[in-house]
Every structure is written in structure tokens, then in C-alpha cells.
Amino acid sequence: MIIDKLKYLRGNGNGNLYEGHSKEQSLLQQEFIRIAISRFKPDTIFETGTNKAYFGAFLHEIGFRGTYVTCDPDVDVSYPSIEVLREVAEFGVEYIPDKSSSSNYGFRLELPNGQMMAWIDGDHSYSGALYDLRLFGRYNMPILIDDYGMDSVLNAVFDFLNETNYKLDSVSTDNRQIALLIPKQ
Numbered sequence: 001m002i003i004d005k006l007k008y009l010r011g012n013g014n015g016n017l018y019e020g021h022s023k024e025q026s027l028l029q030q031e032f033i034r035i036a037i038s039r040f041k042p043d044t045i046f047e048t049g050t051n052k053a054y055f056g057a058f059l060h061e062i063g064f065r066g067t068y069v070t071c072d073p074d075v076d077v078s079y080p081s082i083e084v085l086r087e088v089a090e091f092g093v094e095y096i097p098d099k100s101s102s103s104n105y106g107f108r109l110e111l112p113n114g115q116m117m118a119w120i121d122g123d124h125s126y127s128g129a130l131y132d133l134r135l136f137g138r139y140n141m142p143i144l145i146d147d148y149g150m151d152s153v154l155n156a157v158f159d160f161l162n163e164t165n166y167k168l169d170s171v172s173t174d175n176r177q178i179a180l181l182i183p184k185q
């Protein structure tokens with residue numbers, strides 16, 4: 001299975017959807033993401049922080065059929081994972097081997113993408129999380145951000161909500177916490 005293949009690849013699985021968690025906590029996260037995706041039905045999902053592409057593998061498991069665009073500066077870990085995903089994925093997989101800088105991701109965001117959604121799970125520092133929030137927030141797409149339970153991420157979300165038209169829609173019940181942010185109507 002794809003998850004087993006990914007687990008054998010090099011890299012630290014801490015903080016990933018399928019490693020570094022108890023099974024019960026992982027399932028809570030997966031269910032929260034699955035519900036958000038079925039609610040907004042994105043054509044394109046942008047991710048920051050590919051790592052072992054477990055999020056992409058999860059998209060495969062739930063039958064996603066759009067395009068998954070992901071980036072990670074750690075090419076040595078991410079690229080082999082993306083190759084494994086591409087063997088099975090029935091959706092578009094684009095890997096941008098760099099940080100989520102506007103000169104890279106910004107260009108991809110300008111293409112026609114239909115309904116977009118973001119999964120932020122890259123640089124968990126205050127400035128890194130705020131950067132990613134602003135990057136996707138410009139396009140008014142629903143945003144899922146992982147590790148809302150971390151002070152750095154929580155503070156970035158708080159400042160992002162203060163400066164934009166976004167609101168906090170819901171928070172997952174697992175111990176790491178995913179926040180779903182959506183534009184106010």
C-alpha cells in the first residue's frame with residue numbers, strides 16, 4: 001500500500017498525518033480534513049510542506065480527482081515521496097521544489113484553478129505560517145492550517161484574522177489541532 005511504501009522512505013515522520021501520532025489522533029485529523037474537502041469540493045489543493053507526501057496519499061485514499069500542488073525546500077525527502085504518489089494517484093500531482101515564495105507558488109496561483117483550497121503544514125514559525133496564510137488568503141480560498149495548537153501558528157492565525165476578511169470556522173479535536181479558516185460571507 002502507498003502508506004507503507006512512503007513510511008520506508010528516508011525522513012522524519014514526526015508531525016505527519018500517518019506518523020508521529022497515535023492512530024486515534026491521526027483518524028481525528030483525517031476525518032476533519034475529509035469533511036472540509038467534501039464541503040468545499042476543491043479542484044485544486046495547494047499544500048506547503050510535502051515531506052513524505054502523506055497528505056497527498058490521504059487525498060488518494062479519499063478519491064480526490066483534482067490537482068494537488070505541493071512544495072517543500074527539502075527535495076531529498078519530498079521528491080521520492082512524490083514519485084511514489086505519482087505511481088498511484090488518479091489526480092494531478094505538481095511538486096514545486098522550493099519554499100512557498102511568491103515567485104514560485106505565486107505564479108502557479110495565477111493559473112485557472114477552479115475552486116481552490118489550501119493545506120498549510122510547512123514552516124511552523126510565526127513568520128512562516130503568516131507568510132503562507134497571506135499567500136493563500138489573497139485568493140479568498142478556504143484554508144486548513146495544521147498545528148493550530150502551537151503558539152507560533154496560533155499567533156499567526158490570530159494576526160491573519162485581524163488583518164483580513166477571514167474568520168475561524170472550526171478547529172479539529174485532535175491534540176495538534178487543525179484550524180479551518182474561511183472568508184466571511
Ligand SMILES: C[S@@+](CC[C@H](N)C(=O)[O-])C[C@H]1O[C@@H](n2cnc3c(N)ncnc32)[C@H](O)[C@@H]1O
Binds near residue numbers: 048073122
Ligand atoms: C510536518 S512536515 C509536512 C507533513 C505533510 N504535509 C503531511 O501531511 O504528512 C513539514 C515540512 O515542511 C517543510 N517546510 C519547511 N519550511 C517550509 C516552507 N517555507 N515552505 C514549504 N515547506 C516548508 C519541511 O521541510 C517539512 O518537510
